[in-house]
Amino acid sequence: MNDVGTVVRPRSADSFRSSALFQQILASSGLIVLLVGFSLASPNFLQTANIINILQATSVNGVLAVAATLVIISGGIDLSVGTLMTFCSVAAGVFMIYLGVPVPVGIVGTLIVGLAAGSLSGTFIAKLKIPPFIATLGMMLIYKGLSLAICGAKPIYFTNAGGFNQFSAGSLVSAVIPGVPLPNSVVVLFAVAVTAAFVLGRTALGRYTFAMGSNEEALRLSGVNIDRWKIAIYGLAGAICAVAGILIASRINSAQPAIGQGYELDAIAAVVIGGTSLSGGRGTIVGTMIGALIISVVANGLRILSVPQEWQIVVTGSIIIVAVYFDILRRRGAA
Amino acid sequence: MNDVGTVVRPRSADSFRSSALFQQILASSGLIVLLVGFSLASPNFLQTANIINILQATSVNGVLAVAATLVIISGGIDLSVGTLMTFCSVAAGVFMIYLGVPVPVGIVGTLIVGLAAGSLSGTFIAKLKIPPFIATLGMMLIYKGLSLAICGAKPIYFTNAGGFNQFSAGSLVSAVIPGVPLPNSVVVLFAVAVTAAFVLGRTALGRYTFAMGSNEEALRLSGVNIDRWKIAIYGLAGAICAVAGILIASRINSAQPAIGQGYELDAIAAVVIGGTSLSGGRGTIVGTMIGALIISVVANGLRILSVPQEWQIVVTGSIIIVAVYFDILRRRGAA
Amino acid sequence: EDKPYVAIISKGFSHQFWQAVKLGAEKAATEFNVDMTFEGPDGEGAVDRQLDMLQAALAKHPGALGIAAIDSQATVPVLQQYKDAGIPVIAFDSGVASDIPISSASTDNLASVALAADKMAELIGGEGEVAILAHDQTSQTGIERRDGFVNQIKAKYPKITIVDIQYVAGGDHALSADATKTMLLAHPNLKGIFATNEGTAIGLAIGKRESGSKIVAIGYDSGAEQLAAIRDGTLAGSITQNPVGIGYETVKAAVMAIKGEAVPAHIDTGFYWYDKTNIDDPIIKPNLYE
């Protein structure tokens, strides 16, 4: 048997790599191609200011994509990330403006709201056995409607919440390293991504997330309490959406009840472009980050090149397809 | 062994039903509850005129949902149905107005465009192995951009295309049975649904659709040319989207390049509410029709009751979840 | 060649109103020989997307910016960056809650719909039930067009009651038609419906036609189909702002600002009531787009 063992070891070893470390390099190759292309096409693209624009434009979608990644790896899907973000930003408004609690308390409160909301979806899915697509589609609409109802379809402005807008727009980094006005929102994105990657890679929750997406029945037969962990996964995703809600609210210094719908597609696109399979069991946060960057680089680059908007849409669509095809080719090559 | 066989045959017969015919009755129970509820809530709900409104409001989404059903049963997903519909209505405009071809020819041309477009997505998925979600997400944007580009972001009006608007709004039925002003669009929906149900239930294409959704690899190893059939499925779905495009264009008597996005969610929701599983291999057209009806009954009923917009959204979301939960409970009961 | 470059960022993109504004902007761009880009977030209300667009445009160092702010406050910080970069900002369609814009080209939405309310009252004989078919619940335009109408009725026509306000996201034509027919059934005594943009107006016309109703239907904006509906009497009439004019004046003001010429602080592009009788009137015609 030795021989077979040894036959398999190398294979498995790099098939392991190709499922994680590799994937990232592969996916990133697409990103690099885009960056180079746009830089050559326009002198305005590769400026510190613009790179920072891109990063900032990525932050909200990036955070939502992290939430989506967790759910998708577990074999589910979450269509409610966008409007849950909105709902949470409204919640932040209610806390800080209507109830006038101090900013930090308001932020904690918002995170709790997100956690609770996510756990609710999770409960529908785990306990009532409602398909994730349906449960989160329903919640998407519910959050949307509630956001409008709560703030009477008018934005809530944070003008009186001292320094709340600094939370996203301000730049602690520039305070530390002068000349690098990296907005906090980008730092937050980074923190969220690292945390999520850590949870996925090092904790039981992460392990069960992959196991669930890989073979839920087998996990159940192994005596693991599926329901509890599933609810935890959606809950965590919800809390992450709350972070996105805080970011966007503080960036536009207001809670806009009307936005959010449609964001879920961008988030999911980022996840899949990043090489995470929608059938669950496989995926990486790094991949998702690259996917999110690809999306905002394309959006920004095409604007910089003053491509007419209708063609911007066409090109974005094409690039999503090509990027993924790229990824597939390279992975086939690696395997 | 024989005895088991004989003992069991009748039983199994209905376990079969529960997977097909039953499902429909179950799903419809949700629909009936809604109809009764709204009728009690408002005297204006249950009038011939309103029922006809509901049916007409269902027609476009219903047709799109049929297309989505085919793809979903085959184990895929199609996010492009909405904008492909728009793209096809623009194509109809180009044929009938820009090129001035006669209406029937224009319709055939449009169907061919839809078929070709669908087949293209199918090719991406079958040949290039791009995940359906990504391929159709990309195409969704491409169709949208192209629609805007082709008609310079301005609608194309069918004012000069003789009687084209009769195609959808007119009522052949009332000509046959006076007093029943059932619009043609509803008849078209019915025809499309029946055809699709026939294809799914009685033809090789249909059988392969289910097999593909159930276990694609097994089908491939049975010596079936997967790629060809997959392309056929997406092509057929595309042609059906073209029908929707013609319906909507002829109803609003113009090709509106801006609409379409968002329709895919309604369509997919109808499919899943109808009891079709997103993991593929299971599903019925009747179920989808019921799902589509549930969606438009809710929309119509809430408007009749003049429920405030934001609460309409909340209720719609809740009803989607409840309807599916209902379905699950009843099915569990049956099993 | 380094022509001056004017960046125009609107609230929306694919809806006809914004396309009409774009038309005017392009007209001016060619007339004054400047480069011009026109974009807006798809689906109104996406405040943060508009901020991304503003920042991307800034990276292109435009000579001037034309902005229709989705949220009059949220955009201020970015506009400050423009000011710091010495780029003149012209607001159009709706204002910005700061003194940064050197000029604003817009119409008084509230006054324009008040006129629609007066016409409605006149046409239904000063009493009875009316309803509103609104295209948006949250955008400033949507809110003003709804409230302007409501307030005018409340203030001046006690015998008229507004029995229903239905919204159709973005004014999708088919959905508007469905909503119209539903309202007609829900309120059998309805005498009139006011639709707040082109999409809802066309939907209103279709719904009225399909249900064979005789109510008074009043629309907003123009567009070939709406004009046809007014000519054949399905719509009693509409209010038109001058979107083409707004676009034109915005770019014109931008060019003047670049040249360092004085720019009027407010450019009122006006609004008109039009119906069968005056639709071809030389004063009205230039304010209508096909």
Next chain:
Amino acid sequence: MSLLVQMHEIDKEFPGVRALKRAHFELEAGEVHALMGENGAGKSTLMKVLAGVYRRDGGLVKLDGEPVEITSPRQAQERGIAIIHQEMSLMRHLTAAQNIFIGREPKNFGGLLLDERALNAQAAAIFAAMHLSLDPRVLIDNLTIAKQQMVEIAKALSFKSRVLIMDEPTAALTEAEIHELFAIIGRLKAEGVGIVYISHKMDEIKRIADRVTVMRDGEYVGTVPAADTPIEKIISMMVGRELSQEIASAPGKNNAPVALEVRGLSRGKEIRDVSFSVRRGEILGLAGLMGAGRTEVARAIFGADPRDAGEILVDGKPVSIHSPRDAVQAGIGYLSEDRKHFGLATGLTVRNNIALASLERFSGFGGVLREDEMEKAARRFIGQLSIKTPSDLQEARLLSGGNQQKVVIAKWLLRDCPILIFDEPTRGIDVGAKAEIYKLLNALAAQGCAIIVISSELPEILRISHRIAVMCEGRLTGELPAGSSQEEIMLLATQRQSAVREAA
């Protein structure tokens, strides 16, 4: 010896099937208790009831004489009951070690983080104890079924439980591995573990079982001591009748024309310059250890996997095969060793699965299918292979393991290709059905089919083959005539002996 488990009058009904009817079973500490029965007799179901997977509809379960309610796999584990499921229940995207300890991961930092190092170390230790050389960090996805089966066993062992249920653990294993497994079972026995052993391989029963309980159609037939009960007796208890005397395989036709010839087939390390041929009416047995590359060869011939080099001739004419479609067109059928993933569309009905490869035949104008004919065909094979299913409209996933296998065979019989490759055709199939299948193979051969049978069971190979080709590490190491001995085969199968470590 003390009674560990007692199951009395257990009833279990599934929609359309009464799987268990007042079934009995008992297990003593330190015994190996074989549970026998035809496909669909209810063996797996009974054990799933004991393991807390299914809830019984009626009856009584006692542990150590105490009545117990076991309502979840977790509870079963806590009560010291572990089970190796017949249907592979591993998580493909996780590593072997992660699978083994799923739900019981070693933690550090106060139970906050997973201790991957400890995880792999402990897994490695278990593998070592099994004399199994496998990297704990291998993804299950990259393992052959045989290896996956070993991981399942390792997982069950890791529970250190008092009751160990093995549902056809050797179905995918080869002699060396089986030998190893039995050694392990021996050790556990000595430690007083009670072992339930489900298998269709009669010889194994004699080798390890102390007692045998036989089930038929969900009912308890009887319990007999393994040592002094003749196999024939057990079999007749299982089938409820004397089994017809097995027909010896028909003589091979050495003069018949060559139907399939393979020349210089190669791909990477798995397949190295393999050449052989099969005549019409001949059954060629393809023997070898797990990992010899037989499946790979078969898949390469069938066009399921790419090949670097090699020519394939059908009836003397070279054919270009790039996809299974081409192969089937050329008249080659392949029955995979992994029915779950490559054989069945489990969501479809039995009828549709049987017809799956032959739909063209049943489709008329506009691709409209002739259901009545499909039904006839399906029913014919359900009878012929005695597939236990309530009706041909039952979903395939609801059939017992062995019956699923029969459905896949039926699919290819219906397609009637002149050249058929059977990869482990009798895996998980009961004696009665096995005999049926052997008869069938002979019949097919008699009709002039050229047949290749891949099997890891040497007795089977020896019994049905006219000619035996042996593979080792992707090479064809030799050919033997019918009637050769197991020793001769093993010699060829283990050339480069050095590589294979003999199990302790």
